[in-house]
Amino acid sequence: MLNLFLDVLKRDLVLAWRRKSDVFASLCFFILVVMLFPLGVGPEPALLKAIAPGIVWVAALLASTLALGRLFAPDYIDGTLEQLLLTPEPLTVIVMAKIKAHWLVSGLPILLLSPLMGLQFGLSGDAIAVLFFSLLIGTPVLSLIGAIGAALTLGLRGAGVLVSLLILPLTIPVLIFGAGAVSAQTSGLGAAAHLELLGGLLAAAIALAPWATAAALRISVE
Amino acid sequence: MTLKAQQLACTRGERALFLALDLELRPGDALRVAGKNGAGKTSLLRILSGLSTPNAGTVNWDGENISRIREQYNRQLTYLGHLPGIKDDLTAGENVMLAVKLSGNRIERKAAALALEQVGLGAQVNLPARVLSQGQKKRVALARLPFCSATPLWILDEPFVALDQDAVHWLTETISQHLSHDGMLAYSTHQEINLRAQRNLTLHLQTPC
Numbered sequence: 001m002l003n004l005f006l007d008v009l010k011r012d013l014v015l016a017w018r019r020k021s022d023v024f025a026s027l028c029f030f031i032l033v034v035m036l037f038p039l040g041v042g043p044e045p046a047l048l049k050a051i052a053p054g055i056v057w058v059a060a061l062l063a064s065t066l067a068l069g070r071l072f073a074p075d076y077i078d079g080t081l082e083q084l085l086l087t088p089e090p091l092t093v094i095v096m097a098k099i100k101a102h103w104l105v106s107g108l109p110i111l112l113l114s115p116l117m118g119l120q121f122g123l124s125g126d127a128i129a130v131l132f133f134s135l136l137i138g139t140p141v142l143s144l145i146g147a148i149g150a151a152l153t154l155g156l157r158g159a160g161v162l163v164s165l166l167i168l169p170l171t172i173p174v175l176i177f178g179a180g181a182v183s184a185q186t187s188g189l190g191a192a193a194h195l196e197l198l199g200g201l202l203a204a205a206i207a208l209a210p211w212a213t214a215a216a217l218r219i220s221v222e
Numbered sequence: 223m224t225l226k227a228q229q230l231a232c233t234r235g236e237r238a239l240f241l242a243l244d245l246e247l248r249p250g251d252a253l254r255v256a257g258k259n260g261a262g263k264t265s266l267l268r269i270l271s272g273l274s275t276p277n278a279g280t281v282n283w284d285g286e287n288i289s290r291i292r293e294q295y296n297r298q299l300t301y302l303g304h305l306p307g308i309k310d311d312l313t314a315g316e317n318v319m320l321a322v323k324l325s326g327n328r329i330e331r332k333a334a335a336l337a338l339e340q341v342g343l344g345a346q347v348n349l350p351a352r353v354l355s356q357g358q359k360k361r362v363a364l365a366r367l368p369f370c371s372a373t374p375l376w377i378l379d380e381p382f383v384a385l386d387q388d389a390v391h392w393l394t395e396t397i398s399q400h401l402s403h404d405g406m407l408a409y410s411t412h413q414e415i416n417l418r419a420q421r422n423l424t425l426h427l428q429t430p431c
Contacts, residue, residue: 003323004323004324004326007320007323007324008324011309011312011320014311014312014316015309015311015312018311018312019311078305078306078307078308078309078310079303079304079305079306079307079308080307080308080309082273082301082303082305082307083301083307083321083324083325084324085273086271086272086273086296086299086301086325087296087324087325087326088293088294088296088297088325088326089293089326090293221273222273222274222275
């Protein structure tokens, strides 16, 4: 079972590496969205500092949604998804490996860039640390929930828009607690409660999303 | 080891592709599914592989419904659909290795190269599948078969399409060898193929009006 997990994980990472441009595209999208806000709302430092966590979180959410089209759709088109569905191990193992690879490719780069984005908005050191940890816990939840939507919309026309409509409402709690954690830290309340709630969301998503995704995949392939 | 389908029915929209279909496969049997385009050959093979569920009826492996023993059934099964199931960004060799690994078997890099050599792709082992022709991709997909002898049931959808004569000969030999070791085969084809099976069965699908 572990072998299969590692094989699928390695496969998806190799495939992502051979299509580096896709990965950079969603990363550049994240950076651009974050940078557009100061241009739009004006250069007032106090205002920017207040809205920075929300901006970084919304940009991370959008970039993560943008990358969902690469999760199952290419495998569906070339027929390898059928082969994955017929492996002699539980489908949830494969789904977990694919989600993990998806997060490593789309979530991790955003996470590593986030301190730089925080610095750009003049966030303090501990606010940046909280932003980093909230993204560390929160972005895997985005990948997990996103996988359900990606599996459900497989093979449909206009899947890209449809997946956003399905997924974005479900990710609202992640956004609220993620961005809220940083605001709570800067206002002196402490971020622990928000981060713990995010952790709870992550635990629930790990427990439920792979099963839902596996069931959705079986329906979509039929 | 028997695959038994009872009273299978498959409908597409309003149209029934087949109704009340029965079939049984035993070790050494080769079942050819024949019929016109759109008669439901692929639908039937997908139902037998467990990818689709029939509108009515059951598919049983050793008396157990395959939807209930999915992982166990997959361990007995090699399925090749009409899509080659090949990753364009991986090399031919990587594709073969991956396909065999995912089916739960172990394989060495050298063995994969050897298998590709046997299907006439010795020079293309390290080329990305993207640059291969349709027929070559099909051969990459088929190169896994010699490693799948541990799975008794092979379900192959149009395996002979797009192959040249040498490859057809190789595939016929590979399948016949599998059948002689108590393998089972369900396949669809428009060509006349002489397989050495204990029983050569043919199922003609005719769309009921």
